[in-house]
Structure formats: C-alpha cells, structure tokens
Amino acid sequence: MNKNHVIECLRFALEAQLATAQAAAKTAYDTAIHEENIAENKYDTLGLEAAYLAQGQAERVNDCHLSIIEFEKAFKTPTSKQVTIGSLVCICDEDENLKWYFIGPLSGGLSIKIKNTLVYVLTPQSPLGKLLINKQQNDELSFTVANNTTLLEIISIS
Structure with missing residues (x-):
C-alpha cells in the first residue's frame, strides 16, 4: 500500500x-x-x-x-520503526486476514477505500490504537473485544 x-x-x-x-x-x-x-x-x-x-x-x-x-x-511525520501518529500499519489476524490502519490524531472511524482495500483511521485513544502505539513490525499482540481474544501481528509500518 x-x-x-x-x-x-x-x-x-x-x-x-x-x-x-x-x-x-x-x-x-x-x-x-x-x-x-x-x-x-x-x-x-x-x-x-x-x-x-x-x-x-x-x-x-x-x-x-x-x-x-x-x-x-x-x-508530515517521518516514517518510524515504531507505530506513531501518522503511521500506516498493516495487521494480520489469526486467519491471515490483512487490515490496514492509519494512525490519526482525530476522526477515528473514518475509512477510505483504495483498490478494494479499506484503510481505517485509528486514534491513539481507541482500544486498538492504544495497543498499537510504540509497537514495531513483527510484534504480536493480543486484542480482546467482548470476551473474544484475537491474536494480531504487525506486518508493516510505513
């Protein structure tokens, strides 16, 4: 992307x-x-x-x-090895589904479609945003929603 x-x-x-x-x-x-x-x-x-x-x-x-x-x-934020505001992050779940997120300062929930791929805006205040901030490529995360835990892996950060 x-x-x-x-x-x-x-x-x-x-x-x-x-x-x-x-x-x-x-x-x-x-x-x-x-x-x-x-x-x-x-x-x-x-x-x-x-x-x-x-x-x-x-x-x-x-x-x-x-x-x-x-x-x-x-x-204008330079690309970092860690997830920060301004990062474009690709995450893979346990079923090998890829999801793209742009870490934005505001407007969480906004989404755009690029070549049949959705990119979601996450803020650092959101539950997943909090989990992603300062993580690096290949880090594995555990994310729980409504007593349902999903394992995620950061595939790329740009």
Whole structure:
C-alpha cells in the first residue's frame, strides 16, 4: 500500500467531511433564522431547537477544520520503526486476514477505500490504537473485544 496515495485519499475524505458539515451548518442556520420559526408563544420552541441544531453544526464544522489541521501535521511525520501518529500499519489476524490502519490524531472511524482495500483511521485513544502505539513490525499482540481474544501481528509500518 502506497502511503502517499493513502494520504491523498485521506485529504480528500477530510475535505468531503468538511463540505458536508458546512452544507448542514448552512441549512441549520437558514432554518433557525427563517420567519416561520419565530416563536408564537412561550411554549413554541421550534426556533430554539433550530438554533441549538445550528450551533451544533457550526461546532462540527470547527471540528472538521481542526481535523484537517491536525492531519496535515501527522502527514508530515517521518516514517518510524515504531507505530506513531501518522503511521500506516498493516495487521494480520489469526486467519491471515490483512487490515490496514492509519494512525490519526482525530476522526477515528473514518475509512477510505483504495483498490478494494479499506484503510481505517485509528486514534491513539481507541482500544486498538492504544495497543498499537510504540509497537514495531513483527510484534504480536493480543486484542480482546467482548470476551473474544484475537491474536494480531504487525506486518508493516510505513
């Protein structure tokens, strides 16, 4: 897997998230200030609810901007022999299934598809991210989810 290609795809995905958040924020703002949402009495809360939604969407836009800034820092991190923020990691499980992870500063759960292969963003705060940080190629790990333990091996780090 080419790390530079992964980085470009992540940039595109982050920009797409930002565009979606901006569109949602604009829609929420327009709804909040629309004349039909002016309260007619003290029990009419539609306008207030729309304002809260607009505020939440604005915060989401700010989070997207922050993700882009933090990822740009991570993209510039030099390749290390240990898993760090900015590492592209390939892991093999007991059934010899390969999974690819980009260790990112934020946006855990984001995934991109490259040539029918999914690359998932993990943060160091996630359970698997915590386990991977500072590990090296060929290290074997034991990962438990819901009382189900899986043995993993780090195949590559770039």
